[in-house]
Amino acid sequence: MNEIITSIFSLNTTAAAIRMTTPLALAAMGGTFSERSGIVNIGLEGMILSGAFAGVLGSFYTGNPWIGVLLAAVAGGLMAALFAIFTIKYKANHVVTGVGLNILALGATTWLMQVLWGSRGSSPTVKGLGEISLPLLKDIPVIDRLLGSQSPLVYLMFILVVAGWILLFKTPLGLRIRMTGEHPEAADTLGIDTKKIQYFSVILSGALSGLGGAYLSLGQLNWFSMNMSAGRGYMALAANTFGQWNPLGGLGASFLFSFTDAVQMRLQGLNLGIANEIIQMLPYLLTVIVLAGAVVRSRPPQALGEHYESGK
Structure with a gap:
């Protein structure tokens, strides 16, 4: 029992969870921007996969x-631009279009x-x-083992999450x-071009998800493999919902999912007598449970998934 607890709460497990958080947090923030503008983005999975391939x-x-x-x-x-054209210009169903994009990718x-x-x-x-090392972090006990030496995209992820929060909640845009x-309707009345805002938000979500894919293929590994995203887009969507459509909340939820993923990897090596x-x-079971609870308790953007036709 002590061995299990030690494996779960070790610094190595936490450091692994931070690394695995990176693609989820980037894609979750992408989902935040897209859904804050009213577009349900099921296509995060395909955007991550496309980014991973293009990176390699x-x-x-x-x-x-x-x-x-x-x-x-x-x-x-x-x-994401392709997804936006279908959902914004042609008013296709967001979920169906997103699933189709994932299959296409x-x-x-x-x-x-x-x-x-x-092949x-x-x-x-x-x-x-x-990996790169940050001198300041390497001199701090404990922190040095967690963040002292990581892929540059891990540090970039933290910077982008903070920047995304500032952009979303502290700027006119x-x-x-x-x-x-x-x-x-109110935004349209005030002269805001809602379509341009949605195009910008959806394309930004795709770029962020593509960066998450680049971390998978160039940060964690140095190659691309078939279906490399392995459901991370759907987990990112769940993290976005659980995080209340907030980049910082999405980061926290992504870490929770990633920590569970890191734990299951450690448990597989302990010979517990349980099928691998x-x-x-x-991690997927936790995603379903958390998402079910989040959907009941959370309040999504009011016009999420709706098609609005400007009167201009």
Whole structure:
């Protein structure tokens, strides 16, 4: 029993949870911007997957992983733009369009992987981002083991989450985004171009999700594999809901899910006499439970999922 408790609450487990939080928190913040503007973004999964693939593609052909990171953000943004055209311009059902986008991303990346590298399983190994050390953090006990040496995208994630919170709640643009998702008619009356706000928010959500995908393929690993996102887009959507459509809340919820994921990995190595498949279910089971509770208690943006036609 002591071994189990020690494994669960060890610094190594917490450090692993921080690393796994990065793609979830970035995508969850993307979901926050999209849904604060009134667009339900089920397509986060496909945007993460597209970003992961584009990141490896950029690093493979240029040898520079940072170009891969840039392409990942662009790929996620382009997928989001496609999603936005269908949902905003043509008023397609948000959920159906998002699921279709996820299927498109899975099929396209698998096909392109076979065309480019002759493999359906994984890409060749490419140059990744590696880890960097921050001198100030490395000199602080405990913190040095958690954040002293991490992928640059981990530090970037914390910066972007804080910047996203400031943008959403402390700037006029953030007020327009929130107003569009709550009362688009009132926003339209005040002269706010609700469609432009929604396009901006959805494309931003795709770029952030693409960065999350880049972390998977260039931060954690140095290659792309089929279905690399592995449901993280749906977990990010749950984290966004549980976090009350707030970047900081989404970060906290993402860490909770990631900590559970890190725990299940540690438990698999303890030979507990429980099938690994059952242990692997823990983070997804927690996601379902948390999402069910969050849906009951939370209040989403009032116009979320609705189609509004401006009178202009």
